[in-house]
Amino acid sequence: MANRKLDMGKAWTQTTALIGANKDTISAIAGLFIFLPSFAAALFVPEIANPPQPAPQPGADPQVAMQATLDQLTAMYADNWALFLAITIAGFVGSMSLLALLTDRGNPTVGEALGKGLKSIPSYIAAQILCGLAAGLVIGLPLGLVGAFAPPAVTVLVSLLLVVLAIYLVIKFSLIAPVIAIDEVRNPFTAIARSWQLTKGNSLRIFAFLVLLFVVIVIIGALVQGVLTLILSAFGGSVASIGTGIVGALVNAVVTVIFLVVIAAVHRQLAGASPERLAETFE
Template sequence: MKFDMGRAWSEAVSLLSANKELLAVIAGIFIFLPNLALALFVPEAMEGPAALDPEDPMAAVQGFYAANGLWFFLVAIVQSIGTLSLLALLHDRRPTVGEAIRTGLIVLLPYFAAQVLLVIGLAIALGVPVGVAGLLGGTTAAVVLSLLAVVVAIYVMVKVSLVSPVMVLGNTLNPVRALRDSWQLTKGNSLRLFAFYLLLLIAIVIAAMVITMVIGLFVAMLGETTAGLLVGGVLNGILTTIWSVVFVCVLAAVYRQLSGPSTEAVSETFE
C-alpha cells in the first residue's frame, strides 16, 4: 500500500478531535505533570548542559547527565507509560481511561525490551564498524563511515517507528515480532514516511522556537523566582504535552493506514 501523507494527517487530526477529552486526561497526568514537577523541583535540569560549563561542552554534558540522569530516567518512564496509554485510547475497541492506562503499564516492559534490542543491534551493526575504521583507517575513514552510519540509523528509525502502535493497537507484546512487523508495514514507504516525519519535525521545531522565545520573555520578566519557575514549567509542560499528543495521533494514523482496518473496525462496519 502506498502511504498517503495527506490522508495520514487528516486521520491524525480526526483522532485528536474525536478523543481530545480523554487524551487530555492521560496526557495531563503522564506528560504535563512530570514536566511541571521537573521544572519546579529540579530547575537545573531545565537549563541544559551549557549552563554547567559552556567552555567545556563534553564535561558539561557529562556533568549535566550525571547530576540529572535519574530524574530524566524517571520522567521518561512515566511519559512512556503515558504515550502507550494514549495510543491505547485510540484503539477501535474504545477503552476507558483506566483500561488504556492498564494497557500502557502492560506494554511498558515489552516496549522497553524492543528499544534495548534496537539500541544493541544498532551499536553492533554501526558502532563496531565505525570504531574499527577509526583504529585501522584513520580519521577520514571514521568520518565517512560515521556519516554513512547516521544515514543508516535514520533509515532504521523510520522502519521501526511503528513499534509502539504495533504493540498497543496490534496487540503484539513480543518485542522481536513488533520490530519485525513495523519493518514489514513500512516496506516500500520508507522515503514517504521519512519525508512525512521530517515535515512534521520541521513544523514542530519552528513552532517550538517561536513559542520558546515568548516563554523566555515571560520567565525573564519574572526572574529566577518561584513564579518564574512555575510559569516556565507550566508553559514547557503544555508544549511537551501538545507535541506528544499530536505525535501519538500521527503514529496511530500511519499504523491504521498501513495495516488496514482492524477486526473491531470491520465488525463495527457490518453491525
C-alpha cells in the first residue's frame, strides 16, 4: 500500500485547528514546561541570551578568538549543568505531553497528557540515543576518516554530501516523538522504523514545509523579540533583565509549540485516523 502524500496546506490548517481546539491545555503545558524553565534560565544564567564575546585584539588569530569563546561557553555550561539538565528534562516532558495531548483518541486532560508524556520519556531518550549512534557511524566516522587522510578539496566535498545526508536523517527521524507519544509505541526500534516508514516518499515535502515554517516563524519571532528587547532595554536594571527574560521565554515557547503541533499534524496526516476514531465514524 502506497504511503499518503503530505499536503502542506492541509497540514498547516490542521495545525491551526489543533492549537485553537486545545489552546487552554496547550498553554498550561507549554507555560509549565517550556516558558518557565526558559525564563528561569534567562534569570539565573543571563549569559545564555548574551553569550560572552571576547574583546577584539588587533592582529589576533580568529581561531584563537573562536576557541576562547568556546572555552567560555563550555565553562558556562559546566558551571550550570544541573540547571541545564533540569531544563532539558522539563522540555522532554513538556514536548511529549503536548504531543500526547494532540491524539485523536478522545480529549485527554492535562493530567492524562502529562502521564502519557512521562511514560514515553524513556522510549524517546532511547530512540534519540540510537539515532545519535547511527548518525555517528554514518556521518561522524566517514567525516573523521576523510578529514584525516583526504586532501582539503575532497574533505569539503564529502562534508557537503554528509550535511545533505544529515538533513535527510533528521527528516526521516522527525516523527519519532509523535509515534511514541501519540501512537504509544514504546519500543524505540519500532518507533524509529515507523517514523522512517511514514516519511517514505514525503521527505522532500516535509523538509520544504519545515524550512518554510522555520524561515517565517523564526524570523517573525526574532523581529518581535528584538523590538521588545530594545524597548525594555531603555528601562535598564532589573526591569530590562526580567522583561527581556519574559520576552525571550515567551517567543521560545510559542515557536516550540508551533513546531510541535506541526509535527503532530504531519504525523496525523501521514498515519491516518486511529482505529478508535474510524470506529467512532461508523457508529
